[in-house]
Amino acid sequence: MSWELVAGLETHVELSTKTKIFCSCTTEFGGEPNTHCCPVCVGLPGTLPKLNEKVVEYAVKAGLATNCSIRNISKMDRKNYVYPDLPKAYQISQYDKPLCEGGYVELNSGKKININRIHIEEDAGKLVHQRGDIYIDYNRGGVPLIEIVTEPDFRSMDEVVEYVEKLRLIMKYTGVSDVKMQEGSLRCDVNISVRKQGEKKYGTRTEIKNMNSINFIAKAMEYEFRRQIDVLESGGEIEQETRRYDSGLNITESMRGKEDADDYRYFREPDLVTISISDEQIDRCKKSLPELPQQRLKRFVEVLGLPVDDAELLIKYQKVADYFEEASAGVESPKTVSNYILSQIFRRFSTESEKEEFNISIPPEYLSVLVILAEKKKITSQVARNTLEKMLDEGKTALSFISEEDMQGVDEDDLRRLCQEAVDANEKAAAEYLAGKEKAIGAIIGFIMKYSKGKADAALAAQIVKEIITKEI
């Protein structure tokens, strides 16, 4: 009997508000230590929090984009624990009345990963450990987060990776977060257990904390899955505990056991008041949502006729997908546009963030014109490719590189005429082709290429020539 993985995810996403959740300090990443701070976010005695309105708006958006229902009445709670990165000794979070509940994210397979809840809370500061000494920077303290908690619905690492990727895109598309994983703006805790295939009961789970790369999540889960199976197969028991992933050693290790589990003593935050959201506000928020990545993917495939893989690559980068859509306007085959982007243009970018940024020198209309010229066979695909390179280098229009000569004789009507001439001039070859000698057509194409100075589309010419020969019978 084989083992089955059961996993659930808690994902912390940093919201892209300008200011912190309870004060007006900037949320900008980095900065000299303790320079994005004020008495409120350093928790000086006597200070009081005031909730950022945008945080509520973004959380509601995130909830709606993941099919959650939104609470009309919500509140904030204190989660009490003492740690040097937490200046008030409590995190202001939400306990029993989270803003959003009961949603899902759909995977490509059609499987739904259920979302139990999404709540808002504040981030902690950053500790730097050096030879056991502790240096504390509160710049990140009070940066707004949403925590998205799934049900234990994952049955494979692939599902987890796909979910995180989908979630990342949803956050990005809705503008709720920049989700820069390298800056820690998306971090995951994974709950993981194993059970025998077919078993109904869940096994004892462990929790791996705070991973900020999809790669690490996959590796940590892989390791933890194997480890739990090994323990069980050698007759041991899994201990409910919190573990940390060591990316250097590629192992997970115990941080603390169940008996050391914190008792957070949640209670209502008395310094903040009730959050009340009307149905009208929720509706308005729903209407303001952009097309979500999954819908866009469907449209690219079903309406624009792209292969799923290509469409997925495009929507992965919002700016690329936007560019693609604009460049496809007025074009007959969006797939041609997609091909140019995914092969020729992407070749110029080496990193993910470069693709993300998609800094290119030509506006989408320039690409449209080039594709239309190629579609109308005004230029050959070879010329189009060369022209695109020049356009990208110099940021100029297609027409500034295409000579009169390039444009001649390649328009489809002209090509048809030339093909007829070629067939007429090569009766022998045509007859041979008809007799079954496929290669004989080469002579006719050669004729066409010679007379068009190599500018005709050879493939299209071959197709036309074949039509002419067979029709003539």
Place this chain on the structure above:
Amino acid sequence: MPEKIKKTGKIKYINKLLTDKEISCVELTQKYIDSIKKENGIINAYVNITEETALKTAETVDEKIQRGEKISLLEGIPMSLKDNISTKDVETTCCSKILKGYVPVYDATVWEGLKSQNAVLLGKTNMDEFAMGSSCETSCFGGSLNPHNTDHVAGGSSGGAASAVSGNMAVYGLGSDTGGSVRQPASFCGLVGLKPTYGSVSRYGLIAYASSLDQIGPIAGNVEDTAIIYDAISKYDKRDATSSGSRVKTVDTLNSSIKGMKIGIAEEYFDGAGEDVIASIKKAIEAYESLGAEIVQFKLPSLKYALPVYYILACAEASSNLGRYDGIRYGYRTDNYKDVNDMISRTRSEGFGKEVQRRILLGTYVLSAGYYDAYYKKAQKLRGSIVKSFQDAFTECDVMLTPTVPTTAFETNYTSKDPIETYLTDICTVPVNIAGLPALSIPCGFDNKGLPIGMQIIGKSFDDAKILNAAYKYEQYAKDEIYKELESGVRI
């Protein structure tokens, strides 16, 4: 030249002296400073005297007057702040070892407002550590004595604020009231102390004890001064999410007739009150009747649980609010530890006094897993029923009259006694905080030792003006009898 600054209507009177240039603000301030230097050694009202800045502010006020500019009522009036109200560049300790040396980098909203009107801050006043106590004796600077009789305490937790006014060391003071900490010392020292409606005065900058109960309030020598100060500090503050500000100007209605006003008496408030106290309040009731008020009697059985509810909720919030004193960012840090966790625990154990640690422990206990439902949650439910029973009571009356404290000022060394016994003396004051209502204490007589007795007037939410009105009418009526004994003021 007046001999003394009279107790009644003192702020308006001083304002007139200043505007008429009968006395300069520097002279006035100096007189108060001299008085502090003379009295504070025994009374221990102040834990920090800000002489230099006080005189500097006074100079500014004098210059304004010299230039012929108009000054506001509180401008140039020498006053004090309880040591849990944050003052930029002035040490603010909550009278705890854990905050010794802590100098705020911002002003509490109430102080920011008064400072901008050139209020003359004489210093920071003594209090029970983190406002936890009823006698001022848990202060790390030692207790504050009652100027009426130094064998007795000034009360708490805003003991210093009261003894400073009572001992002629300030015209008024701001204290904070979580379970009676403004009203009780006002009662012990023969003064007026107001606990405003929750939300009418900003808490921003008030170092929290129990956030859902805390409220800053004035202690002054008479009702009019109290009303003037309340009007000045009850402003909406965008930095405090629970702030609503006040809806009226209370000084305008002080002298309104109280004919037909219904004054409620709930018998539960008188259980366990001393004979002298009951007798004085009975006399006050008669006074009200002769002023045309109507007396309504009823029961408030939910009050029985007010004390335990108060201690559970206040301590729960306190255990969380006081978590931040970990020695990392400010305040005391132990100099003997083996790792950061040890540093935090030792700092807290060495920095907090016994009573504070007791309340932190109780608060932690009632919130912890397994006990939450039986204590915290249950107390919240009971809080709801107490709120409800007050709402019901106020359908039958306009204000309620009760003793402020069942007794007069305790003898010194009070806190060394059984903690529960101490908690029980807060019985009359805590229900108001639980329900967020406005209430004040006003002197209404003396016990057989000559110690002042206070009575409490409670109103509905945002009826601060009405209780001040009721108090003012009584004060006018009884001043000859009550106030001649209480006459105080700095000789000028």
Place this chain on the structure above:
Amino acid sequence: MVGKDDILKIAKLAKLSVDESKIDELTKDMGEIIEFANTINTAVTNVESEDFDEINNIVNAFHQDEIAESYDRELILKNREGGLDGYFFVKRRSEK
């Protein structure tokens, strides 16, 4: 009844180190205080009665998402003698 162990557990949560010599006295004190708190459990409350929610009826007190200048770091670190290299600093163990 609260015992020593309860007190030690609570003290650990509250980050207070309890002196061995004072544990008995503290346990006794706390026992009395908790017993006093227990009197609320003699009260009959309506099972359906809602939790008390908040002390005033204010809803939606928000701050707008507009940046205000942060404090000078000097002020943030002022009560720790300026910190160390711009950070709050805790040495791994005390010199003693």
